[in-house]
Each structure stands twice: as C-alpha cells, then as structure tokens.
Amino acid sequence: xxxxxxxxxxxxxxxxxxxxxxxxxxxxxxxxxxxxxxxxxxxxxxxxxxxxxxxxxxxxxxxxxxxxxxxxxxxxxxxxxxxxxxxxxxxxxxxxxxxxxxxxxxxxxxxxxxxxxxxxxxxxxxxxxxxxxxxxxxxxxxxxxxxxxxxxxxxxxxxxxxxxxxxxxxxxxxxxxxxxxxxxxxxxxxxxxxxxxxxxxxxxxxxxxxxxxxxxxxxxxxxxxxxxxxxxxxxxxxxxxxxxxxxxxxxxxxxxxxxxxxxxxxxxxxxxxxxxxxxxxxxxxxxxxxxxxxxxxxxxxxxxxxxxxxxxxxxxxxxxxxxxxxxxxxxxxxxxxxxxxxxxxxxxxxxxxxxxxxx
Amino acid sequence: xxxxxxxxxxxxxxxxxxxxxxxxxxxxxxxxxxxxxxxxxxxxxxxxxxxxxxxxxxxxxxxxxxxxxxxxxxxxxxxxxxxxxxxxxxxxxxxxxxxxxxxxxxxxxxxxxxxxxxxxxxxxxxxxxxxxxxxxxxxxxxxxxxxxxxxxxxxxxxxxxxxxxxxxxxxxxxxxxxxxxxxxxxxxxxxxxxxxxxxxxxxxxxxxxxxxxxxxxxxxxxxxxxxxxxxxxxxxxxxxxxxxxxxxxxxxxxxxxxxxxxxxxxxxxxxxxxxxxxxxxxxxxxxxxxxxxxxxxxxxxxxxxxxxxxxxxxxxxxxxxxxxxxxxxxxxxxxxxxxxxxxxxxxxxxxxxxxxxxxxxxxxxxxxxxxxxxxxxxxxxxxxxxxxxxxxxxxxxxx
Numbered sequence: 001x002x003x004x005x006x007x008x009x010x011x012x013x014x015x016x017x018x019x020x021x022x023x024x025x026x027x028x029x030x031x032x033x034x035x036x037x038x039x040x041x042x043x044x045x046x047x048x049x050x051x052x053x054x055x056x057x058x059x060x061x062x063x064x065x066x067x068x069x070x071x072x073x074x075x076x077x078x079x080x081x082x083x084x085x086x087x088x089x090x091x092x093x094x095x096x097x098x099x100x101x102x103x104x105x106x107x108x109x110x111x112x113x114x115x116x117x118x119x120x121x122x123x124x125x126x127x128x129x130x131x132x133x134x135x136x137x138x139x140x141x142x143x144x145x146x147x148x149x150x151x152x153x154x155x156x157x158x159x160x161x162x163x164x165x166x167x168x169x170x171x172x173x174x175x176x177x178x179x180x181x182x183x184x185x186x187x188x189x190x191x192x193x194x195x196x197x198x199x200x201x202x203x204x205x206x207x208x209x210x211x212x213x214x215x216x217x218x219x220x221x222x223x224x225x226x227x228x229x230x231x232x233x234x235x236x237x238x239x240x241x242x243x244x245x246x247x248x249x250x251x252x253x254x255x256x257x258x259x260x261x262x263x264x265x266x267x268x269x270x271x272x273x274x275x276x277x278x279x280x281x282x283x284x285x286x287x288x289x290x291x292x293x294x295x296x297x298x299x300x301x302x303x304x305x306x307x308x309x310x311x312x313x314x315x316x317x318x319x320x321x322x323x324x325x326x327x328x329x330x331x332x333x334x335x336x337x338x339x340x341x342x343x344x345x346x347x348x349x350x351x352x353x354x355x356x357x358x359x
Numbered sequence: 360x361x362x363x364x365x366x367x368x369x370x371x372x373x374x375x376x377x378x379x380x381x382x383x384x385x386x387x388x389x390x391x392x393x394x395x396x397x398x399x400x401x402x403x404x405x406x407x408x409x410x411x412x413x414x415x416x417x418x419x420x421x422x423x424x425x426x427x428x429x430x431x432x433x434x435x436x437x438x439x440x441x442x443x444x445x446x447x448x449x450x451x452x453x454x455x456x457x458x459x460x461x462x463x464x465x466x467x468x469x470x471x472x473x474x475x476x477x478x479x480x481x482x483x484x485x486x487x488x489x490x491x492x493x494x495x496x497x498x499x500x501x502x503x504x505x506x507x508x509x510x511x512x513x514x515x516x517x518x519x520x521x522x523x524x525x526x527x528x529x530x531x532x533x534x535x536x537x538x539x540x541x542x543x544x545x546x547x548x549x550x551x552x553x554x555x556x557x558x559x560x561x562x563x564x565x566x567x568x569x570x571x572x573x574x575x576x577x578x579x580x581x582x583x584x585x586x587x588x589x590x591x592x593x594x595x596x597x598x599x600x601x602x603x604x605x606x607x608x609x610x611x612x613x614x615x616x617x618x619x620x621x622x623x624x625x626x627x628x629x630x631x632x633x634x635x636x637x638x639x640x641x642x643x644x645x646x647x648x649x650x651x652x653x654x655x656x657x658x659x660x661x662x663x664x665x666x667x668x669x670x671x672x673x674x675x676x677x678x679x680x681x682x683x684x685x686x687x688x689x690x691x692x693x694x695x696x697x698x699x700x701x702x703x704x705x706x707x708x709x710x711x712x713x714x715x716x717x718x719x720x721x722x723x724x725x726x727x728x729x730x731x732x733x734x735x736x737x738x739x740x741x742x743x744x745x746x747x748x749x750x751x752x753x754x755x756x757x758x
Contacts (some may be wrong), residue, residue, distance in 0.1 A: 080612070086493055087515070092551075096469075099554050100476055104401045112555035113618050113745070116465065117494065117515035122746030125612040131629055134612035134748055135523055138467075139513040140495035146512040150527065153534055178479050182489040233460075233502050233511035299493075344499060345511075 004152045005354065006223040008072025008213035010064035010166075011307045012040060013295050014206050018067055022311045023319045026294055030192035033185050034176055035206040035296035053110065054123075055090040057170035060209035061120035062127060065164055071221065072213035078160035079133035080121050081150050082168060083143030085299020087117035089172035097174070120168050120209075133160065141264075141341035142231045143167060144210075144303040145349060149229045155216045166211035167300025176205065186267070195293040196324065198267035206296015210303035212310075218354050223310040224335075227251055227350040235346050237274045241282045244338065247348045255282050259329045260318060262309045264339035265290040266297040274340050279324060288324035302339040306349060309335045313353045362604030362638070362755055363529040364594045367450070367587035369443025370698045371436055372685045373409035373580055377443065382702050385710045386730055390684050392566055392578050398470075400553055405564045408548060409580025409686025411436065422504070429487040431468030434500040436583035437545030440694075441501045444541060448587040449599070456538035456593060459510035461528045462498035462585075463520035463544030465690035467491075470549045497545060501585075510537065515690065517744030518651075519610075520544050521584070522693035522752050526608035528588045538593055543585030543694035552579060552689065559618065561655045567687075568714040569652035569680035570659050570726050577653045580686025584694035586701075603701040606737070607638025607753030618745050619657050624665025626749035627651075627741065631669050634739065634751040642670045644737050645753070647709045649696045650726075651741040652680025653687050662741060663724050677727040679712035693742035693750065700738040700754040707735050 011017040014035035015026045029035055037060070042051050045063040054062075061082070069075070095111040116122075118136035125134050133154065137146035144167030154160040179185045186193055186202040193204045214226065230247050248254055261283045263275040279288055289312070295304040312318055312332050337349040370377070373391025374384035384391070395408045397415075413421075418435040419428065430438075441460075445453065468491035475485045490496060498513045510531075514523045521544030528542035546552075556562050556579060563576035594601060611633060613626025620627070635642060651662055666675055681699050688695055699710060712726035736756050743749045 085495065095555065096473055096476065096551055099473070099550055104550065104554055107554055107558045109555070109558035109618075112551075112558060115555070116517045116745050118517055118744070118746040118748055119617070121516075122612070122617060122748070125614045125747060126617070129614050131612050131614050131626060133610045134516070134746075135514065135527075135610065136516050136746075136748075137512055138464075138494035138515040139498060139511065140493060142512055143495070153530055153536075156534065157530070174476075178489050181479055182486050184490075231510045231512060232508070233499065234508055299495075345495065 002155050002216045004155045004214050004226040005218050006212050006226060006310050007215045007219050007221060008068040009223065009307055009310060010067025010211040011304065012060045012064045013208040013304055014038060015294050022315050023321060026321050028293055030194060033188060033204055034171055035204060037207055055088055055114060055170065057088055057168050058120050058123050061166060061168045062124060064209040064211040065124050065166055068211040068213045069164065074162050074213055077130060077132065077162045077164045079151065079154055079163040080125050080130060081135045081147040081163065081165045082121040083137040083147040083300055084117055084168045085138065085140050085143045086169055087138060088115050088119050089170050089175050091115040093172045093174045139345065141299050141302060141339055141345040142347050144300040145229055145231055145347040149231065151214050152226055152229060161216045163214045164211060165214060166209060167303030168209040169207055169298040169300045171205060171207045193267060195265050195267035195290060198269050201268055201270055203266040203268045203297035206298050208295060208304055210307050222354055224313040224351040225354050227352050230348045232346045234344055237277050240274060240278060244348060251350060253334065258286055258334050258336045259332045260287040260289055260312060260335045262289045262305050262335060262337040264292060264302060264305060266292045271342055287318060287327040287329055289318060289322045290324050291322060302347060305337050305339060309337050309351050313351065362606030363532045363588050364591060364601040365586050365603050365605060365701060366589045366599045366601060367444045367448025368602065368698050368701060369440040369447055370584040370695060371411060371439045372582035372695055373411055374684050378698060385684060388711065388713060390713065392686055398548055398550060400550055402553060402557055406562050407566060407578045409578055410548060411581055429491050430500060431491045432470045432547035433464055433466055433468060433545050434497045436547060437462065437497050437501045438504045440543060440545065440583035441505060441541055441585040444585040444587050445505055453505050453507050457509060458507055459531060459537045459540040460498055460502050460507055461512055461524040461540060461542045462501060463514045463524040463690045464494045464497050464546055465515055465517055465520060466546050466549045466552055467494040467497055469551045470547050473550050516748035517746055518689050518692055519742040519744040519748045519750040520690035522742040522750035523610060525605060525697055525752055526610060526750065529605045529608060532588050532590050539589045541585050541587055544691040545583030546581060546689040546691045548579060548581040563654065566714050567654035567683055569654040569682060569712055570663065570719060570724060571715050572717040572719045574654045574656060574659060576655050578686040580688040582685060582688040582691045582695050584691060584698045586697055601757040603704045604755045604757050605752065606755040607634040607640060609633025609637060610750045613747035613749055615747055620661035620743060622661065624661040626747050627662055627665035627743055628668050630749040630751040634753050638753045640737060640753060643674060645676050645739045646735045647703055647738045648676060648678035649700050649738060649740040650678050650680045651743050652682055654682060660721055663722055667722060675724060677709045677731060679710055679727045681710055683713035696740050697752065700740045703738050704735050704754060704756050708732055
C-alpha cells in the first residue's frame, strides 16, 4: 500500500506559527475568552484588491496553503481537501443579518456567494487554477480528520500523489456572542483561564488555518508519515482506551509503542475527563502534549494538533509550553493524537517518523 | 461484480414522502412546485418552490421526538429519509457490521438560526437551537436516531454535496474501511437560500424549464434522500437484494468562478470523464442522463456543452432534469436524483423533463419530454455546485 507523508505545513493561529521554527515565541494568554489571531502579511499571498473582498477564513486558508506548498516545494496538487466545522461565519452572518434587518430587501449577493462552506477550497482551486478533486468536510471536530482520511485514501487508491489538505475555522461576532450565551465559551470574569485542571465549563475559543501537503513519496523535508486515522461519532470516556488499543493493534502497535500522545484538552471541566482518563491511566507513562491553550478551541483546532505532532517528530523535541507531564523520550518516533468535542466526533491520528530518508 | 451494491433507499421530497410516492409522481407528471407556505417571506408571491407540505411539528410527531428536541428541519427530513433507507435495506441491527454515515448539507440548521437569531438573547428556552446550526449536527442526529456508532461525517460542496457523499461511501466500501455505509443528503428551505439565490437573480417566478431556450432560472426545493451501500460480502452472506450499483464517480473543479460555471463546462466535462474511467464504461453505454439541469441560463448552457464534448453532437443519450418535479434541493439534489436513477434502472424508464418547449439556440440538445420505457443498464447523474465543485455518478443495473 502506498504511504502518505507530510511534506509541507502552513499554520496561521493565535501564535506566531508561520515564520518561526516551533513555538519558540509562543505566549500563553489566560485572560481572554477568545484568542486573537496572529495574522500574516496577506499581501505576500493575495492581491490587495482580492484581500478587501475576502473574509478572514479565506485569507488565512490561502496564506496557510501557500506556505505549505512552498515548504513542500510543489506548485500544483492532485487534490484539494478542506475541513471546516462552521464554515465562512463572517459572510454567513453578514448576509443573514442583512436579510433580517432589511426585511429581505436591498440585498447584495457578495456575502451569500462567499458564505458556502466550500469557499476556501474553491478559492484555493481558483487561485491555483487547479481542476482536480476538490472536497469540503463539515462535521464538527472531525471536519479536518475527514479531509485527512480522504486524502490518505486517495493516495492509497493511486488517484493522487500530491494533496493539499487543511482545516479552517473563523470566529465571527454574532456566533461568538451566541456561543457565550449557550455556554460553549467560558464566562467572562473567571480568568485566569487555564486549560489543565480547569474547574469551569466551556472553552476558550480561537480560530485558525492549518494546511499540509501530503505526498506518496518521502522528500528531504518530510515531517512524518501518516500511518492511520480513525473517526468515531460517539464514545463514553471509559470506552476510549479500548478503542485506542484496537486502533493501535490494527497498526501492529500497542500503547507502550507510543512515544508521545497529543491530547485535545480544552479546559471544559465537563468533557476533559475524556483526556484525563487517558492521562492518568493508559498513557500515565507516556509524554503527554496539549495545545489548545495556545490555539484556542475551534472545530478544526485538531489540525493545529497535527501541526504540533509533525513538528515534534521533525525537531525531536517537545517545547516546555506543550507539556502535560514531565516525561520525555530520547526519541519521538510514533505519536498518537486524540481529539473530541463535547463527547462526540472523536478522532485518532497516528503519525510516525520516517526511518530512512529516501524511499 | 462491478460497482458497490445499493441495498436500500429512502426519500422525502415535494413529490412524495416515500420512494413509492416519488415514483408514482414521476410517472404521472405530478409536480411538487407550489407557492411557499411554511416560511414567511416577502418573496412569496414571486417565487415557486418544491416544498414538503408538512410543518416541523408534523415531522416531529411522525418521528415521535420529545417536545424539548432541538432538531432543525434539515435534520428532521434527514432522519425520515435515512430511517426509510435502513428499513428498506432490511437492516435490523445497525452496528452488526462496521457501519458509517456520510451525510451532506449546505444549510444545516440555518432554518432555526434565522428564525431565532435575535430572540436568543431574550428567550432562554431557545438556546438549545444554537448547537443545531452547524452541518455536523444533522449527521449526528441522524446517527443517533439510527443508533449508529461508527464513522460519521458530512460533506458540503454546495449543490454537488450528496454526490460526493455517495462517492466517498462507495470508496469506503471498496477500500474495505467500512462494510456498510448510509450515504445521502438533506437540505430544508430557508430564507437564507431563498434570498441568496434571489440576489443572484437566478430564481424563476414560474415553473423551472431546464434546457429550454426561454428558461428563467431555478425553483428552490427541500428534500432528503439516503441510500444504503453494502459490501459484496454482506450481500452474499445475507442474500440481499441489490437495487442497483454505484459503478462510477468523478469529482473535478471548474476553477473558473465562485458561482458561475465556465462557458465550456470544463469541470463538468472532467467529472464525467473521471466517472467513465472509474466505471470502465464508454459514453455510448449510458442509457439515460439525469442531468443537473437547474434551468438557470448559465448551468444548462455549460452542462449542455460539456455533455456534447463527452458524447458528441449526435450521440447524446436520452436525458432529463427531474428538477421541474422537485425544485433544486441543493446539497440533497444528488441523493434525490440517485434515488431517481435507481428507479429508472429498476423500472426501465426515462423520466420526463417537464416544461420544455423551445430548444436552446446554442446547440441541438432536446431532452426527453415524456415518460419513455426502454431497457436501462447505466445512468449518468450530474451535480454541480458553487465553488466550481462538479461531480458525476454512474449507476448500473446489478447483474
């Protein structure tokens, strides 16, 4: 079976992740309930005329995908597959608000046109003039993993050799305000918002765009191999370990083979038990990593998690800022990622160091 | 055996609440395009829609949901169609095999968001609807109602969404990742899409007329349809009846414009070409094309040109758009039309392209305008969406 390698990454997040090595300038913000993005200079990637029309998510998606392609040294791709939980919220809100406020009169189509979930994938295709396979997944916290799984299948089917995948979500004012009402976002005046050992409900939110170039061949700049990804809609906290064991077994591995586990802790006291159970039991002797204190929670934050995992393998070190426990390994070869949101849309992603450089 | 087995299907649309009702409407020219009733909109007098004449409460009652449920209309329709499909396939134990659900939607729970937008801040009882906005919520609810535990995901590529869900499902079966997968799509009518298409000036104030020179645009519709795909191992072991097979699929991007199709239908051409390659079929083996045929000036011209490029001027098989019956049901459209393609194969019929009078001046394509009986081995079904997303599926008679 053909293998899948991560050969380029591009990440736009609440940290400086597009022009640094690996979170050396990361800052922890425990005072805000929504983390602000560190934006790149968009005009390096997009024409100034186009920038004015584009919502954040589209700009970030284009910039992050360009960075990933540049790093992988590719100019064309055989597929563009994106994931987004909430889609283009800014334009959706703008159009919906106009409908309601103006009683369905005096509307212009621009924000409607840009409100569809596939806008980012479409705009990237348009920019690259790429007529290849193009798909967008929108399923909560497995939106990105669905794209990853599809891409891996495409490579295994010999349908594609170079694939661009990405996870994009953007914050928008109205949605964030109703998310606060619903309690998805932490209450104001409960700071400092710590992700580990939190005692409050909800999460600190964020946004971002994280892209990867996946290829069937190893290159000099390869980060890691994607061994497997699994998506499960519903699990109880005490069922996760058995599912992980089965997932690893299907890859001829066991928990002791995992050199680091990347967990999707988001500080929601109601649902972090999913991770805590693993931290305290199955992976008690494994170096543990968390990242949503840096990225914030959003449906495709797990793409930021994969970026973290890939960077650990490439640099062979775990920055202090990411550590859940103080364990270390001399080598980081196999890394498992686990994520869920509110007890649904679980994903396991398994990546591995490439043992010899040339395939 | 070629292609992935379809062993069950379910549908709810403006022309019927079951597969049988839809078929009866299709063969009797009973259209579902009417004046809008369930949504209060200032455009009511100047648009026609393919609306399911049931209120949310009626759908809730039918599904016996608790009064404190937070189902969007999109989810209600989706659950009804998916349950029918599972029943039709004779499945009694949903998790007996490795089973997945691939849904498709474009509006998700927008119908609830637009209804309660400002009221959320006034009325705590409405807060339950906030989480039903996102597309994934619909699939989650369908999975819950089916008792399905496994891989669940959702595709949203505008009007081609459900075609991509069917394609992914077929690939998951072929690769052995799943033994069984429920695939399809659902979209409810919403002010959001009504006004969106209105601002684009592609809504007809009359009955939509696909491939007619005087076509004025589309009628929006709402619907849901799901199909059950199963591995040949299950089919053999359980001696299952195979309704038809998914034999080919292709996905390409037009890479031309966010909403408009390219003049020569490049994306459409590539999607069809890939579908033929995947099915290992030649264009002349297609007996019927269920075209995308939205009746917008742009789509029908672009799709028509792409069809001529694939089949040749003189060799285009019988084709029709069934959107004069149902309206354009957006993300669900390809699932609705997949059910119709299977019905065409099962009953050896070509459904009529209603409302067609005048051939388009740009080419000599004449759709089949009356019900036609003939042997149908292979059906090509096209679906194209905003963002240049073009997908084609081929359905074949099971040997």
